Amino acid sequence: MIRFESVTKRYEGGHEALREVSLELHNGEFAFLTGHSGAGKSTLLKLIALIERPTRGLVLVEGRNIGRLKPRQVPEHRRKIGIVFQDNKLMEDRPAFDNVALPLVIAGFNKREIARRTRAALDQVGLLDKERSTPRHLSTGEQQRVGIARAVASRPRLLIADEPTGNLDPELSLDIMNLFRRFNEVGVTTLIATHDLNLLEQLDYRRIELADGEVIDQGNIS
Amino acid sequence: MKTLTHYLSLHLRNCATALADLLAQPVATGLTVAVIGVALVLPASLHLLVQNGRVVVGGWESVRDFSVYLKIGTALENATAIADDLAAREIIDSVEVIPADDALEQFRSGFGVSELLDSMNSNPLPHTLVARPAEVATSAALTALEQEIRALPGVDQVRIDTEWVARLNAILDFLRRGVWIAAVMLVGAVIVTVGNTIRLDIQNRRDEIEICKLLGASNGFVRRPFLYIGLWYGVIGGIVALLLLGAGYLLLAPPVQRLTGLYGGGLELLGLDWVTLVAVLAAGILCGWGGAWSAVSRHLAAIEPK
Numbered sequence: 001m002i003r004f005e006s007v008t009k010r011y012e013g014g015h016e017a018l019r020e021v022s023l024e025l026h027n028g029e030f031a032f033l034t035g036h037s038g039a040g041k042s043t044l045l046k047l048i049a050l051i052e053r054p055t056r057g058l059v060l061v062e063g064r065n066i067g068r069l070k071p072r073q074v075p076e077h078r079r080k081i082g083i084v085f086q087d088n089k090l091m092e093d094r095p096a097f098d099n100v101a102l103p104l105v106i107a108g109f110n111k112r113e114i115a116r117r118t119r120a121a122l123d124q125v126g127l128l129d130k131e132r133s134t135p136r137h138l139s140t141g142e143q144q145r146v147g148i149a150r151a152v153a154s155r156p157r158l159l160i161a162d163e164p165t166g167n168l169d170p171e172l173s174l175d176i177m178n179l180f181r182r183f184n185e186v187g188v189t190t191l192i193a194t195h196d197l198n199l200l201e202q203l204d205y206r207r208i209e210l211a212d213g214e215v216i217d218q219g220n221i222s
Numbered sequence: 223m224k225t226l227t228h229y230l231s232l233h234l235r236n237c238a239t240a241l242a243d244l245l246a247q248p249v250a251t252g253l254t255v256a257v258i259g260v261a262l263v264l265p266a267s268l269h270l271l272v273q274n275g276r277v278v279v280g281g282w283e284s285v286r287d288f289s290v291y292l293k294i295g296t297a298l299e300n301a302t303a304i305a306d307d308l309a310a311r312e313i314i315d316s317v318e319v320i321p322a323d324d325a326l327e328q329f330r331s332g333f334g335v336s337e338l339l340d341s342m343n344s345n346p347l348p349h350t351l352v353a354r355p356a357e358v359a360t361s362a363a364l365t366a367l368e369q370e371i372r373a374l375p376g377v378d379q380v381r382i383d384t385e386w387v388a389r390l391n392a393i394l395d396f397l398r399r400g401v402w403i404a405a406v407m408l409v410g411a412v413i414v415t416v417g418n419t420i421r422l423d424i425q426n427r428r429d430e431i432e433i434c435k436l437l438g439a440s441n442g443f444v445r446r447p448f449l450y451i452g453l454w455y456g457v458i459g460g461i462v463a464l465l466l467l468g469a470g471y472l473l474l475a476p477p478v479q480r481l482t483g484l485y486g487g488g489l490e491l492l493g494l495d496w497v498t499l500v501a502v503l504a505a506g507i508l509c510g511w512g513g514a515w516s517a518v519s520r521h522l523a524a525i526e527p528k
């Protein structure tokens with residue numbers, strides 16, 4: 001599903017956020033991406049979503065070398081991936097419903113289907129009663145759940161999440177992780193960046209560990 | 223087929239949403255639309271003014287006839303001889319002789335001064351020849367002819383009334399060119415106005431645009447709402463311009479009617495013809511769309527998610 005071959009990412013200014021990273025994530029796999037702050041977790045996820053492009057090396061998603069995609073092919077690539085952003089990236093002045101519906105609108109679903117899938121996604125994160133609230137009027141944890149609902153609303157085959165439980169209490173964090181697991185059970189390949197060690201203790205899944213832009217532990221492929 | 227109807231419904235929704243967005247901010251929208259309307263109405267009304275002027279002057283343009291006044295006391299036979307001489311020339315189409323007595327009769331019946339005339343013992347009017355030049359006669363040739371006729375024995379005065387008509391025509395030509403220049407400049411102003419309004423709109427919705435792009439929205443998807451907003455600005459601005467034109471017309475029609483009454487009719491205010499109406503609306507739409515395009519193509523590509 002995802003393969004990195006000797007990928008180096010050097011940001012403008014010269015900082016190498018990733019160095020010679022090689023890894024593989026199989027179809028249907030569930031894995032955590034861990035590492036200290038600044039290790040390069042977000043950068044790795046951004047390369048998958050083509051928010052950044054690799055400086056050297058190959059990034060393959062579903063066998064396709066996405067480094068070669070032209071700018072106008074990028075949107076189609078992104079639509080295939082559900083992304084939970086570290087900073088949520090919600091529309092502040094739009095209700096939760098609109099936020100979750102956005103990927104469905106972009107994908108061109110009809111109105112009825114959009115409403116149905118949006119409510120289903122909101123229900124899954126326990127926010128069905130908050131569909132009219134704007135992010136301003138939601139707690140940080142609720143905002144995060146809106147972001148998660150949006151990522152899964154269009155039922156992508158690949159889900160990448162950057163610190164999706166950063167602001168949630170342990171109980172809710174576990175709920176969210178279980179939600180991701182349920183998606184994974186129906187075949188969604190899932191990669192979650194987190195440094196929530198307590199949470200990782202409770203879950204026995206593959207961990208890919210980064211340190212200073214290099215993979216120091218590939219983890220056991222589950 | 224499904225994709226086509228889907229595509230259409232998407233556009234329809236964008237179109238409706240754009241209008242709703244505009245109507246949700248009536249003051250800002252009203253100002254922009256008023257600027258567009260005024261900018262469009264200026265060249266349009268100037269155009270109508272020139273059109274009306276041309277029709278009026280066109281009526282006078284055929285007035286190229288000479289009036290040749292003979293000296294008082296010239297015999298009618300002499301007058302006829304001069305008329306025949308003139309009529310023989312190639313440059314002259316026809317000559318009409320108005321004998322002094324006929325002129326007096328016309329004068330008497332037309333002006334109600336018969337008592338005054340009756341009290342005179344002799345006819346104060348000369349024989350008059352009205353010469354109509356050939357169509358092909360140039361104004362230079364006519365001027366030369368005028369000199370020549372003036373020198374003929376028995377001729378007192380020659381009157382030729384075309385000069386100020388020519389001058390008026392030159393002024394109208396100048397104005398017509400002015401209409402074009404004004405139109406180009408004001409259309410430019412409308413495009414800049416819409417472009418700037420939409421640029422601000424894009425800036426205000428920067429986060430939203432970035433999020434859409436992150437979620438895989440194509441450039442077209444992000445562009446469309448702004449293009450439709452530009453389109454609506456153009457449509458509403460065009461309608462405002464038409465309303466202003468209509469109001470101006472209603473205000474001007476009565477005084478023009480009175481004016482034409484004074485001049486014995488034959489003058490009517492040229493109305494808002496279909497071509498002008500459609501042109502104003504089309505100009506509005508094109509400007510709105512064009513302004514949106516210019517803003518969108520310059521500012522949307524710059525928003526790339528990080």
Ligand SMILES: Nc1ncnc2c1ncn2[C@@H]1O[C@H](COP(=O)(O)OP(=O)(O)OP(=O)(O)O)[C@@H](O)[C@H]1O
Binds near residue numbers: 037038
């Ligand atoms: N746009 C950028 N330009 C320059 N340097 C960047 C940029 N984004 C990230 N970096 C640098 O790259 C390194 C890796 O950043 P990254 O965001 O991938 O870390 P991370 O593992 O996600 O950290 P955290 O756990 O704090 O989110 C950091 O040193 C960061 O300063």
Ligand SMILES: [Mg+2]
Binds near residue numbers: 042043
């Ligand atoms: Mg990060």
